[in-house]
Every structure is written in C-alpha cells, then in structure tokens.
Amino acid sequence: MVLHHILPRHVAKRIGSRSFAGSSSWQTSIRYYRRPLATTAIEQDPDDSTSSSSSQPHGLYRLLTQEERNLLQEQRKLTEASRQLALQVQSSNSSNSRNTNLDRIFHSTTFLQDLHLDSTFSVVIAGEFNAGKSTLINALLGNKLLETGALPTTDSITIVAAATESNDDDDDDDDNNNNLDPTKSTPLGVIVHSVKDLPLLEDLTLVDSPGTNSTWMDHTERTLKLLPSADLILFVTSAERPFSESERTLLQSIQAYRKSIVIVINKMDVLDTSGGDHGQEQKQAVVDFVTDKASELLGARPVVIPVSSKDALSAKLMEKSTNTNNTLPSERSTVYRRSNFAALESFLKESLTTQAKVKSKLSSPIGVAEGVMTECLQILKDERDELQVDLATLNIFQSQFEGWKKELQVDLALSRETMSQLVHKEGQRCELLLNRMTHPFTTFFSWTLMDTHRLEEAWHSTKQEVSPHRHKSLKEDLIDQVQETANAVATRGRAQGQAVIEYLGKRPAMKNRSLVGSVTAASRFEDTRKNLGERLSTVVESVLKPEHNHVDKDRLFHNLKQTALLSSSLEMGAIFSGLGIYFHLIDPSTGGIAMAVFAGGGGIAYVMGTSRIAQQYQQQWQQRAERIEHALAAISEKELDRVNRRILDGVAPYTRYVESEQQRIDYLQEQCERIGSAARTLRNRINKL
Numbered sequence: 001m002v003l004h005h006i007l008p009r010h011v012a013k014r015i016g017s018r019s020f021a022g023s024s025s026w027q028t029s030i031r032y033y034r035r036p037l038a039t040t041a042i043e044q045d046p047d048d049s050t051s052s053s054s055s056q057p058h059g060l061y062r063l064l065t066q067e068e069r070n071l072l073q074e075q076r077k078l079t080e081a082s083r084q085l086a087l088q089v090q091s092s093n094s095s096n097s098r099n100t101n102l103d104r105i106f107h108s109t110t111f112l113q114d115l116h117l118d119s120t121f122s123v124v125i126a127g128e129f130n131a132g133k134s135t136l137i138n139a140l141l142g143n144k145l146l147e148t149g150a151l152p153t154t155d156s157i158t159i160v161a162a163a164t165e166s167n168d169d170d171d172d173d174d175d176n177n178n179n180l181d182p183t184k185s186t187p188l189g190v191i192v193h194s195v196k197d198l199p200l201l202e203d204l205t206l207v208d209s210p211g212t213n214s215t216w217m218d219h220t221e222r223t224l225k226l227l228p229s230a231d232l233i234l235f236v237t238s239a240e241r242p243f244s245e246s247e248r249t250l251l252q253s254i255q256a257y258r259k260s261i262v263i264v265i266n267k268m269d270v271l272d273t274s275g276g277d278h279g280q281e282q283k284q285a286v287v288d289f290v291t292d293k294a295s296e297l298l299g300a301r302p303v304v305i306p307v308s309s310k311d312a313l314s315a316k317l318m319e320k321s322t323n324t325n326n327t328l329p330s331e332r333s334t335v336y337r338r339s340n341f342a343a344l345e346s347f348l349k350e351s352l353t354t355q356a357k358v359k360s361k362l363s364s365p366i367g368v369a370e371g372v373m374t375e376c377l378q379i380l381k382d383e384r385d386e387l388q389v390d391l392a393t394l395n396i397f398q399s400q401f402e403g404w405k406k407e408l409q410v411d412l413a414l415s416r417e418t419m420s421q422l423v424h425k426e427g428q429r430c431e432l433l434l435n436r437m438t439h440p441f442t443t444f445f446s447w448t449l450m451d452t453h454r455l456e457e458a459w460h461s462t463k464q465e466v467s468p469h470r471h472k473s474l475k476e477d478l479i480d481q482v483q484e485t486a487n488a489v490a491t492r493g494r495a496q497g498q499a500v501i502e503y504l505g506k507r508p509a510m511k512n513r514s515l516v517g518s519v520t521a522a523s524r525f526e527d528t529r530k531n532l533g534e535r536l537s538t539v540v541e542s543v544l545k546p547e548h549n550h551v552d553k554d555r556l557f558h559n560l561k562q563t564a565l566l567s568s569s570l571e572m573g574a575i576f577s578g579l580g581i582y583f584h585l586i587d588p589s590t591g592g593i594a595m596a597v598f599a600g601g602g603g604i605a606y607v608m609g610t611s612r613i614a615q616q617y618q619q620q621w622q623q624r625a626e627r628i629e630h631a632l633a634a635i636s637e638k639e640l641d642r643v644n645r646r647i648l649d650g651v652a653p654y655t656r657y658v659e660s661e662q663q664r665i666d667y668l669q670e671q672c673e674r675i676g677s678a679a680r681t682l683r684n685r686i687n688k689l
Helices: 009-013 059-063 066-091 096-106 133-141 165-169 171-176 217-229 245-255 276-298 309-322 334-339 341-351 354-426 429-436 442-449 452-466 474-506 522-543 546-582 588-687
Strands: 030-036 121-127 157-162 189-195 204-208 232-238 260-266 303-306
Touching (some): 059 354, 066 354, 121 133, 121 245, 121 354, 133 157, 133 204, 133 232, 133 260, 133 309, 133 341, 232 245, 245 260, 245 276, 260 276, 276 303, 303 341, 309 334, 354 474, 354 588, 442 546, 452 546, 522 588, 546 588
Parallel strands (some): 121 204, 121 232, 157 189, 232 260, 260 303
Antiparallel strands (some): 030 189, 157 204
C-alpha cells in the first residue's frame, strides 16, 4: 500500500514548499532514557475502545468520535480473530520461512505500548544501514540528536517522541542526575528521546530502525519485526546505491503488511558534482529509476521525495547558531533549498492531519490482519498442493488395490472351479464303468452277477481315467487343493500388504517427518492361512464323509446287480419262450410274441436301468460339487474381505490423516477468506469517515 490509500488525494499528489518548523522553542528540551525491549506479542482487550495501556483515553484515542470508537473496537476484535486463526495455521505448518513471517507479525516488539506511545501515530524510518536514516531524523529535529556514521551506528531501536507531563515533572531530577548515556545501550535496548514543544511530534512518534543488510543479521530481523507496528513507513534509500536488491526485498516485506509507504531518496548531495546545475540531470534519473522500480513492486505509483538530509541539517544548525532571536529567517539558505528538505517537511505537515492520523491508526492494524490472512492462505495453498500428492497417492492405491482384489477373486474362482471339476469327474466314473462292461455285452452280466472281483478292479481303474495324475483319494486331492488355496491367499495378502506400505513409503503423508499408518503384522496373515485352510477342509470333510466311498460303491454295485437280474430274467423268459416253441409246448404265434416281449423287455431294462444308474450317480456328485462350490465361495469371499480389511486398516491412519487434513485446510481457508472479507469491509467503512 502506498500513501495515496490513506491520505487525502490532493495532499498525496502535491509536495509543498513550506518548511515544517514553527517556533524555535520546540528545541528547548531534549531528553532521553533507556528501557528494555519487549519481544512478546501485543495482548489487547478487544472490549477496550480506547487504549490497552491506560484506562483513560490519550493520544489520538482522546480525539475519537463514538463512531470511530466503535470502529476501533471492531478493528481490535478482527485483529484478535486473525491472530488466533493464524496461530491455528501456524501450529500445523512445518515451513520455517512461513512461520518466521507470522512470528514477525505477531511477535513484533511492544515497546510503543510499554511506553504508552501506542496511541500515537508511529512513523518508522526503515531502510539499509548507512542510508542516512538517523541523519534524516536529526534534520527533522534540527539537532544532532542521533549518532551518525559510515558504519552501522543504530544498533538499537530509537524512539523520538513528544515529552509528556511526567517528563516535565522529572526535569529537576535529571538536571542533578544526567548519567543516562544512549551510547551505552545494549543491542537489546530501546532508546527513547523525549522532545518538548515540537509540533511535528504532536500525537506522532518517530522510530529509527537498526537497518538491514548489515553484517549484524539481528539488525535485519529486528527491523522486520518492527514494521507491523508502523502507521507510516518512511522508506529511505541512498542516491549512492538507489533501490538495491536487499531494499527491494525489504520493501516487498513491508508491502505484505499493507502499510502506507513514502520513499525518501537520501544523500542527493553526492550527485552535485555529477554534471551541470548541481547534477540535476543525474538526480532526476535516480528519482525516475526509484519511482519506476517501486511502482513495479508496489503495483501503484508511490510518493518519492529526493532530499539531502546532511545539507538540511547543516543549514538548520547554521541558522540556529546565527539566529540569536530564536526565529526563523525570512529566507532559507541556498544549501537548505537545494536539499529539497522543505518538500518532505511540508508533505508531513499537510498530509499528516489529525483526521488522516486517526484513519491510519484505525486502518493500519487491518492491513496487518490482511497481510496475516494472505500469508495464512499461502501457507494453506502450499499445504493443499502437497496434500494433492497424498490424495493422488490414495487414489492410485485404491485403484491398484481394487485391481489386486479382482485378480485374487479370479484366482479363488479358478481354485473353486478346479475343486468342483474334481468332484464332477467323480460322477463320471459310473458311466466309464458301464462303457467297459458293454464290450462284449455279456461282460455286464458276468461281472455284476458272478465275477464281482473283476467289477471291483474295473471300478478302481476308472479313478485313474477321470484323474490321470491322482494317486490319492478324492478327499485327499481336495484337501491338497484347499491348502494350496489357503497358502495362495495368505501369501498374496502378505505380499500386497508389504507392497502397499512400500508404495506409500515412497510418498507418505508427512507429519513430523514420519509415515502415518502401518501394515498389519505378517503373523496375522499366517492366521489367514490357518483359518482358511481349516474352514475349507471342514467343508470338504462334511460333504465327503469317509463312509461315502463304501456306501456309494455298494449302492452302485447293488443297483447294477438289480438291473442285471431284471434284464437277465426277462432275457431268460425269451429263451424259455423259444424253447417252448421249439419243443411245441406253446403255440408258435403266442410263443413268438412272448419271446419278443421278453427279449425286448430285457434289453429295455438293461438300457434304461444302466442309464438311470449312471444319471443318478452323476447327479449325486453334481449336488456334492455344488455344495462344495457354494460353501467354498462363501468362505473364500469372507476371508478375502478379512484380508482386505486388514490391509485397509493398516493404512487407515494414513487415509484418515489425509482426509482430516483436507477438511482442516478447507475450514481454515474458509475462515481466512471470511476474515479477509470482513477486513476489507471494515477498511471501506473507515475510509468513508
């Protein structure tokens, strides 16, 4: 934010020529003392509509109307809400750089509040070391109050403020005890200079920062922490090295706080010898360069004032030494006019009206809150971008896991099909046995009625025919297949679990640099092997009971024998009918009919009987195969679900973490946007005052 945003438009556009001086009596008393630097966050009562440092309104707060007091209360509530929200964002963020920025905002120094100066309009002079910041303040005061030099001289935060009544009461004591030397301040000290009767400091405080880009890095950090407390920032750059890279970085940091900024190009006197008319062409080139670069960075054309603080201070000191009447000369010296310092003083006088100070005091913390929300939104965006990788990881995992489930289901179906085929083939043995007994036809009757030993041998031989590689009983073959299935499920489940954790380990959800979640122990998959094997074996044993082999065979042989007896009895009737015709015991026509009936009946009894027996035997085993297949399918599906749950439970913390993080980011982003919107609305209301 540049100054145009808070000051009257006609003032921001016009730089006057009158000197901000007034009576010389403002220089009659300059006092200083040293206080320790506070580094904790500002804690204000949101319900306090005036100041957190005193029960009675003071400073600019004493001038507030009721409407402005209400706005101040809303501003403090909004600032506190943004602070609490930022703490939530910060607590879960692992980015040191982002957290450092938030720390600078919310753990900025509280010296103004400690010194009861928080109700004044604070002007922070910021810039690189040796840019002439202290000289600029001395020129504003017309007195060499602050130490200056080529090396970093301001190693502490220095405050220049108007003297208070308590200072006046202590004048006598200080006259007797003047041992407070500001040059003895420690790097952690705050030096405060109390100045009497200076109109510039009415409800205004000047703050000199240690400067940046020096060999003392803590100077840069303390300067950055100082910026959020400013209502106006005089950004000082040097004509010797205008708008360096470190100054661009500093100005970008200031912009994040939505502060009012005036750029002062100091040390313009070094260009006096760069050409004719005291280097005017080179001076204008420097001004244009700084203006263009600052406009690019800030997104708006800022107020840029070129000055020579050194010449202005020299001129004022010379005027002071020659002016015995303590009045301003009717015409300022040539050196003072050439310094262009009158433009800066006139600008401060005309722009920093009481109303402008009040509006800035109300809106400045809102800019900080907006900066905090912008920083928080960027943190959340970074977290969301990283979380997208985790979400993609989960999606890929889900896709691969579904593919693995389908593959395992197919393998289990093939295993069940294999066992079902073994049982189905058992039902084909009767048909194979009957085929062997039809060549010749009499074999059926001889084996079933007389040579049962040969029938037994033929029956056992059909076992090899339905399963050439079977050297065990059907039950044993099925048990072996069951164990293979159980081993396959357990092995593949364990392998999948290990593959999942290895895959997730390549891209884990990071929280304190550790993977969230773990895979179920491998021993649990051994339980799967045992449980699945036992349950499938129980199904096989319940369907194929040991006595079934003998019962089925005996029933088969009995049915074959009954069919053979019936068929042979009918065939014998045909034979006897033929013999009766041959021996003329019966009428040939009647005997022929009887012989045909008996012979046909015997053949029909054989064909239908064997067909019925083979069909019944096959249906019996088909029913058993279906029972086994259904039972195996139910058990396999249930055990597969258990394996799936174990794998999913192993990564459930990871999944829950990613989902909860997504919800948290969504919630915090919504809150940041809400506070940002409220800040813009409140700013607009303040601007309409």
